Amino acid sequence: MNLTLKIWRQQGPQDKGKMVDYKVSDISEHMSFLEMMDVLNEQLINKGDEPVAFDHDCREGICGMCSMYINGEAHGPDRGVTTCQLHMRMFKDGDTITIEPFRAKAFPVIKDLVVDRSSFDRIQHAGGFISVNTSGNTQDANAILIDKHDADTAMDAATCIGCGACVASCKNSSAMLFVGAKVSQYALLPQGQVEAVDRVKNMVAQMDLEGFGNCTNTGACEVECPKGISLENIARMNREFLSANIKS
Amino acid sequence: MSGFLNSSIGRKFTMALSALFLMLFILQHFAINILSVFSPDSFNEISHFMGTNPLVQFALQPVLLFGVIYHFVMGFILEIKNRNARTVKYYKNNGAANSTWMSRNMIWSGGFILVFLVIHFIDFWFPEINTKFIQGDMSGLLADGEGYRYYEELTHKFVPVWRVALYCVGFVFLSLHLLHGFNSAFQSVGANNKYIKGLKGFGKAYAILIPLGFIFIALFHHFNH
Ligand code: HEM
Ligand code: SF4
Ligand code: FES
Numbered sequence: 001m002n003l004t005l006k007i008w009r010q011q012g013p014q015d016k017g018k019m020v021d022y023k024v025s026d027i028s029e030h031m032s033f034l035e036m037m038d039v040l041n042e043q044l045i046n047k048g049d050e051p052v053a054f055d056h057d058c059r060e061g062i063c064g065m066c067s068m069y070i071n072g073e074a075h076g077p078d079r080g081v082t083t084c085q086l087h088m089r090m091f092k093d094g095d096t097i098t099i100e101p102f103r104a105k106a107f108p109v110i111k112d113l114v115v116d117r118s119s120f121d122r123i124q125h126a127g128g129f130i131s132v133n134t135s136g137n138t139q140d141a142n143a144i145l146i147d148k149h150d151a152d153t154a155m156d157a158a159t160c161i162g163c164g165a166c167v168a169s170c171k172n173s174s175a176m177l178f179v180g181a182k183v184s185q186y187a188l189l190p191q192g193q194v195e196a197v198d199r200v201k202n203m204v205a206q207m208d209l210e211g212f213g214n215c216t217n218t219g220a221c222e223v224e225c226p227k228g229i230s231l232e233n234i235a236r237m238n239r240e241f242l243s244a245n246i247k248s
Numbered sequence: 249m250s251g252f253l254n255s256s257i258g259r260k261f262t263m264a265l266s267a268l269f270l271m272l273f274i275l276q277h278f279a280i281n282i283l284s285v286f287s288p289d290s291f292n293e294i295s296h297f298m299g300t301n302p303l304v305q306f307a308l309q310p311v312l313l314f315g316v317i318y319h320f321v322m323g324f325i326l327e328i329k330n331r332n333a334r335t336v337k338y339y340k341n342n343g344a345a346n347s348t349w350m351s352r353n354m355i356w357s358g359g360f361i362l363v364f365l366v367i368h369f370i371d372f373w374f375p376e377i378n379t380k381f382i383q384g385d386m387s388g389l390l391a392d393g394e395g396y397r398y399y400e401e402l403t404h405k406f407v408p409v410w411r412v413a414l415y416c417v418g419f420v421f422l423s424l425h426l427l428h429g430f431n432s433a434f435q436s437v438g439a440n441n442k443y444i445k446g447l448k449g450f451g452k453a454y455a456i457l458i459p460l461g462f463i464f465i466a467l468f469h470h471f472n473h
Contacts, residue, residue, distance in 0.1 A: 008339070019339055072342030098340040105335050171343065171352055172330035174256075204255055213333030214256045214326050216354060217432040223346035235440030238257055242438060245252040 001027050001093035005040065007052055008100045010109050017109070019098070029089035033076060034059060034066060036088055053112040059084040061226065064161030067168070068113055069100040074165035074224045082163060082226045102168035106175070106210045117164050119210040120178060124162075126206035127199035128182045130191050144190055154188035157181045159227045166221035166229070172213030177221040179207050180233035187240050197244040204241055259322060264436035266319040267429055271454070273312055274422075278458055281465050284402055292396035296388040299376065299398075320362050327355045350428040357425040364418030371405055406469035415466045419459035426455035 002025045010017030024040050031039075034056055041051035057063040066083040070076035076086045091097060099113065107115040132138065158181075166177035183200050186192025192199070215234060222231050252258040280298070283291040298304050343352050350357070379385050390397045406412055430451035434444050 006339070069338060069341075072338065072340040073345050077345070100339055103334050103336055103338055105333050109336075169346055171347075173333035174330075176256075201251075204257055205251075208256050211333060212256075213330035214260060216326070216330070216351065217428075217435045218347040218351040220343070220346040231435065232440050235435055235438045238261065238436065239438035241255070241257045242252075242261065245258075 001029065001088070001091070001095075003027060003036075003091065003094070004096040006096060006098045007113070009052070009112055010101075012111055013108060019100075027088055029087070031088045032059070032084055033068070033070070033086040033088065034084045053110075053114050055114050056084060061085045062161060064163035067102045067115060067117075067164065069098075069102055069168055071098055074102065074168040075163075075226055079223070080226055080228055082161075082165075085226070102164055104164075104167050104173035104212065106173065106212050107164060107167060115164075117162070119212075120162050120164065120175070122210065123175070123179060123203050123206045124182065127195070127202040128186075130186060130195060132191075146189060150188045154185050157184035157188070157229065157233055160185075160225075160229050161227060163226060165224050165226060167212065169220040169224040170213065170215075171218060171220065172216055174215040174221075175207050175210070175212040176215040176234045176237065177225060177229055177231070179203055180231075180235075180237040181229045183237045183240055184233040187236060196240065197247050200237065200240040200244045204237075259326060260436045263319065263322050263326065264433040266315045266322070267433045268437075269311075269315045270319060271426070271430065271433070273315070274458060278461055282461060284399060285465060285468050288399040291402075292388075292398050295398035296396055299380065299388065300386055316365070320358060323355065323358050348428060350424050351432070354425060354428060357421045360421040361418065361425060364414065364421070367414065368418075371411070372401075375401075403469045403473045406466055407473060409470075412466050412470045416463050419462045422462075423455055423459040426459070427452065430455050 002023070005022045005024060006019050007022060008017060009020045022040055022044075024036065024043065027036050027039065034054075037052065037054060044051045055065040055067055057065040059066075061082045061084060064082065066075075068075065068083045070083065070086070075081060075083045076090065078086050078090050101107075101109050101113045101115050102117075106119040107117055110116050160178060160181035162178065164178070167173050167175050170177075183203060186199060187196060217231070217234075219231060222229065253262065280291070280294055283294065388396050388398065390400060406415075431444075431448055434440065434447065
């Protein structure tokens with residue numbers, strides 16, 4: 001199929017940037033969206049132009065690197081997929097596709113479609129871990145019994161790949177789905193209890209410091225999340241945060 | 249605790265508490281107003297009680313005023329903060345693909361409710377304060393002394409078409425506000441479980457029926473007087 005692409009081009013963090021039109025032809029419907037971008041970039045390189053910079057790594061929906069806001073949605077129109085898993089069969093011959101970087105003050109553009117998501121890393125560093133003595137005397141994990149339902153819910157929360165689609169889709173650029181998932185994956189397990197109070201307080205404080213907005217429960221994040229992280233995780237974080245503040 | 253109140257989640261929490269309080273208040277307000285349709289005498293009596301009881305006037309009323317002011321001031325603060333969290337807007341954004349119109353436009357539905365509230369206060373609250381506390385007439389009687397004034401004053405207000413129309417539009421916006429807000433408030437306070445999921449249908453019914461009931465009262469008095 002033949003497509004018109006409207007792509008955000010921005011030389012660097014200080015550049016103002018603008019939308020630029022490109023044409024690509026003979027795109028197979030079996031290609032992934034990133035493969036289509038590769039075709040465009042080869043075309044640009046052959047002409048001696050600057051290729052479009054975009055993030056990617058695993059290309060199988062695990063790493064969370066591929067971002068892109070496609071036709072007004074994070075990771076494009078399909079559900080439960082990242083951009084690398086988005087197939088060109090979701091589009092029609094002759095379509096015009098707009099491609100923009102994820103937008104949020106806390107995700108500044110580095111170049112073209114590449115944004116800096118290290119604010120997520122700093123939130124993780126603030127409390128998204130447990131402290132375990134790994135001196136060789138580590139307890140066997142199976143020695144601690146865990147309710148199957150809790151274990152499953154914790155695992156569901158832990159499938160968050162930190163892609164940032166929740167922030168990009170949210171009208172408030174709120175990171176609460178991400179932070180809610182990261183708080184929940186520990187809050188549901190006995191190993192997470194020791195540092196529970198400090199964890200949620202520090203992670204929320206870091207989230208606010210990074211300049212993410214406030215959640216207003218529109219639910220856009222849950223719909224656009226490639227891993228189906230549920231809003232229940234935000235409610236759990238709200239409870240954890242309240243009880244942590246009451247405790248200390 | 250000040251750290252809690254200044255955090256994103258803390259603000260959300262107090263926003264939801266003020267909203268839950270307002271929803272309880274509106275239920276109570278509706279219960280009294282609907283009496284004006286069925287029994288003007290009971291409406292008069294309960295209005296007189298509410299308007300002169302010291303507990304209602306000097307304990308509950310200030311809480312209500314605080315609740316309303318807190319809610320809309322915090323609503324505006326959050327809206328500004330949230331807008332600032334995205335400095336460069338999207339060239340194309342398909343919000344309808346993942347969220348309802350109501351959820352994305354709480355500031356507009358809320359803003360219109362605020363306009364309505366200002367007019368509502370000028371219509372009812374200011375004259376009430378003037379009669380009772382400035383002119384010092386706590387009797388609640390009509391000027392000729394023949395019975396209570398409340399029902400008369402109420403029906404008189406719903407004669408002009410413009411005011412009835414404005415009230416109807418105001419309540420349509422309240423309905424839109426609550427269609428998102430009712431369930432949102434429970435999520436904000438961290439209540440999202442199987443019991444709350446059962447409340448969803450009730451929330452929708454509340455958000456539609458209560459405003460519809462207020463519209464009915466306005467139209468009823470308009471066409472019967
Ligand atoms: C006076 C004018 C009003 C304004 C400007 C206003 C504004 C807002 C805004 C901007 C929000 C979204 C904020 C957020 O979710 O964090 C909101 C939420 C809400 N509002 Fe209002 N509002 C007004 C009046 C009312 C009234 C009269 C009621 C109830 C009868 C009400 C009930 C709610 C509810 C239930 C929520 C959801 C709370 C939550 O998500 O935690 N609002 N309002
Ligand atoms: S919650 Fe979902 S959308 Fe948000 S970062 Fe995690 S995987 Fe991505
Ligand atoms: S490139 Fe790894 S998730 Fe898309």
